[in-house]
Amino acid sequence: MLVIAHRGGGGLRVENTLAAFGNAIRLGAAGAELDVRLSADGEVVVHHDACLNPAYCRYRGRWVSRTDRKRIADLAYAELRECDIGRRRTGTRYADKFDLVQDVDGERIPLLRDVVRLVKSESDRFFLVIEIKTPVLQAASQPWRTLVDKTLAIVETEGLGDRFTLCSFDWGALTYAMAQRPGTTTWFTTQPLSWYGDAPASEVDLQPVTASLIKLRTKYRMGSAPWFGGYDPRDFSDGYAEAIAAAGGHAWFMYHRDYSSEHASALLRHGMGGCAWSVNLRDPDEVRRVASLGADAICLDYPGSYTA
Template sequence: MGSDLAFDLEAHRGGRALLPENTLPAFANALTMGVDTLELDVGITADGEVIVSHERGLNPDLARDRNGGYIAAPGTPFVKLRLEDVRTYDVGQIRPDSSYAKQFPDQRAMPGTRIPTLGELFALVRKSGNARVRFNIETKIDPNHPDEALDPQAFVARLLGLIEAVGFSDRVMIQSFDWRTLRLVQQQAPRIPTVYLTLQRGAAPTIALDKATSWTAGFSPADHGGSLPRTIRAAGGAIWSPYFGDVTEKLVTEAHDLELRVVVWTVNKRDDMARMIELGVDGIISDRPDLLRQVAGEKGIALPAGTPVEP
């Protein structure tokens, strides 16, 4: 993973508070600014193309059709659309009346922006000349909705095949809430670090400390003393990526004792960023990489150099 001791400054979906999420303009902005890692999500189309999208299908808050109208909910899953169909939708501007728009009122609209392929993102990074930025790639599979994506085996095979074909295996991490995909990555590409995403709170937690869930590939913290870090280590993880609100100093210390790195998501406020750094986390995923650079710099963390590039 390069320097294992370095702090990892990650631009969440390319930095979606600034520019449209998971798009080439957002990733170009993050590269120009300077981040350690581009965090992103991928799905696979009906014709096998790996595309960059957080949702498993078209997002009604983002996707506009040829007539300029936002699509109706729910959006069609990508596994049922060909790439040429996906390309017809404009995702450069948030639906104005949506809760998403209220969450990111300062996002700069980029009308005409399309959903990119992962190959196009790799090409953008090569164009930038940045030889050190990494990719934290999330597999968008939900075990509770198997009809909305390829099965884990096919998904992982397609993703790893592309990564290997472009020669980026040494710059990639694979992350997921669906630990089945991570186990497959460990078997098929053991040199690629796996990042175990967890959420313990809210209406839809993915993890429970007393049992296995549909997300955890049969692993239960109850079999590991109720310890989430120990469970992830047993599953073969290299990195634990919890929701930042679930993290304590004790848990960070426990994870480090197990040689797990801890990279928290998604931290957008200055005070929370400072607190996470003080807890000793190894990295932060943020929609505001610009603000994270400021806070990290104030904490004496060496900042990654920018590599200006146009999308």
């Protein structure tokens, strides 16, 4: 089972920084997952949140306000370059949750091409799992077209070859990418499947924003789930694995707790790959459980603990 550094290995360096990606390469991870968005002037930048994250972002030397978070899409890249994102903000939930992070001052929000160049200069095997980050609740408007086009152009121009995979919770972005660049490897990502149920999100699962969860569940129950890109698993007798296979995907990228023997069997029936993602997972027994089910890869914030 391959180990992929989640957001570059966000448990060891601040997420989505060049310091994180460089560290993941040195630790021997097979690759790194990262998140891409568009700046106001159309640059493909690497940042998880839609807004500057106040838990680790200082703008022109001052911490970003928790109440006035600037949107990535509203800032030109020259402005984003003025952010230092290498240090956790003391007293935040993020700093407490990721207590093993080694802070590195002077880290800037990187461009996708910066990460590609780092990877190419440091390794001839390390690959990138690039998440197309757009709001799934707006999937019907296809907000990902320009981002996908520019992402594909960058990996092509920078000569990354086939050392990348695209993933997204919005499956339409992935089917579009495969149409634009035949042969592109895609991992179809899913939220924790418990989010679609009626019960409150489990305390042991990743906790969603309540308002967003309500909207997601409402659309899902109404039969309107545009983030599946026309391949709603409820329309397929064998569920997610069959739906992803029908869409032409290469793997189901599921939340680690959803990786079950039942889902593993479905993946085998449809000749599909299976990968797992996690956030702040530190339980080696859970990693071994996922491996025992035949997963091809797992995405971890602490890649160095499991690369052996």
